[in-house]
Amino acid sequence: MKRLIILFIVFSPGKLLCQFGVNFHQSNIPFVGVNYEFKDRLRPELRIGTDYFLSDISAELVVTYDILNKEDYEVYVGLGIRGGDDYTGVPVPLGINIFPFPMKNFGFHIELSPILSDDSILRGSWGIRYRFKKPE
Numbered sequence: 001m002k003r004l005i006i007l008f009i010v011f012s013p014g015k016l017l018c019q020f021g022v023n024f025h026q027s028n029i030p031f032v033g034v035n036y037e038f039k040d041r042l043r044p045e046l047r048i049g050t051d052y053f054l055s056d057i058s059a060e061l062v063v064t065y066d067i068l069n070k071e072d073y074e075v076y077v078g079l080g081i082r083g084g085d086d087y088t089g090v091p092v093p094l095g096i097n098i099f100p101f102p103m104k105n106f107g108f109h110i111e112l113s114p115i116l117s118d119d120s121i122l123r124g125s126w127g128i129r130y131r132f133k134k135p136e
Helices: 002-011 013-017
Strands: 020-026 031-036 042-049 059-069 073-083 094-098 106-116 121-131
Touching (some): 020 106
Antiparallel strands (some): 020 031, 031 042, 042 059, 094 106, 106 121
């Protein structure tokens, strides 16, 4: 079993890294995210709150789908679950990723996401995004 795991680690980094991404969202509820992209459209993403005391860190798990996927931009919608602080509930993100540079790895994004709960809020955010994607 150890050999199988070692072979997997040695021979698959290019395939694994080409779909991972990281991002940072700036808002009054800021967070950093790590995602994995399937078929260039579906992105499960783990988001962790920033600018909090360690005892107050929040987590959010969101799955987004690109309803429009062009070379320079993507429009997405999603659904998730959020917990860990005062803003628990169901986030429903709607956003756009913009990749203005020739290398389409680095870009910007804006997102509007209602967090539905007993005390629903509307969160707007903007930020940066990096995809560990091989150049095409």
